[in-house]
């Protein structure tokens with residue numbers, strides 16, 4: 001049998017950054033929600049912070065290849081987005097948890113994750129094992145054969161995380177994954193994040209600055225569609241002083257950064 005090899009399969013697999021954006025611009029409706037953003041991210045867990053309306057969701061949607069950039073350059077896993085890039089083969093290597101996701105309420109959790117694995121072209125022989133592993137990693141093994149409509153809000157969020165990791169992605173994009181999780185689940189999720197970041201580039205948007213301090217190797221702060229700061233949680237914490245608003249050093253550093261934008265641009269590194 002002659003096997004056809006797609007050009008994308010022959011593309012080089014080496015790249016300096018999992019995510020590389022230069023002067024990226026992305027519209028949300030008529031608004032320039034991402035407006036000249038520079039970003040270089042490699043393996044690790046990157047916490048995406050920023051006030052309401054900063055452009056976090058729009059950025060994540062463009063990285064998930066759901067939204068097309070309107071300007072600048074974007075490379076994912078070494079492949080330039082735009083033109084003739086084969087997005088289907090790229091998406092196989094990306095995991096994405098949107099803020100809201102659709103599902104068939106009558107599907108069981110297992111069927112839901114299986115369906116998503118099938119959409120992501122996980123090899124048919126591997127699907128059953130990959131689905132079981134993903135469900136176990138989010139702590140829902142005992143609910144695997146329950147219908148989606150019977151799961152609580154926090155469990156649905158974890159089901160969303162399971163479908164995002166079922167293909168063992170190289171780039172994992174999580175938009176507010178901890179919304180609705182109880183405190184014990186949030187702690188477990190932090191462990192899972194650290195584990196996932198051992199091999200993948202994980203970008204996780206959140207308003208919970210404490211979660212970033214506990215589980216992220218890197219902080220990406222955006223405001224008004226631009227990168228304001230990129231550095232370690234320790235560097236953020238060091239920027240705060242006791243007069244800044246916040247209950248912890250990292251919260252005070254975050255407040256200080258927003259009050260004094262552009263302390264350090266990624267391009268200045």
Ligand SMILES: Nc1ncnc2c1ncn2[C@@H]1O[C@H](COP(=O)(O)OP(=O)(O)OP(=O)(O)O)[C@@H](O)[C@H]1O
Nearest residue numbers: 028029030031033051052053054055056057058059
């Ligand atoms: N579909 C849309 N039509 C018009 N404007 C939009 C649309 N989606 C987002 N926007 C606007 O784009 C800007 C960025 O929104 P985005 O959702 O990316 O921000 P965010 O940082 O994720 O905010 P939040 O923290 O509140 O979730 C906001 O001003 C928002 O009002």
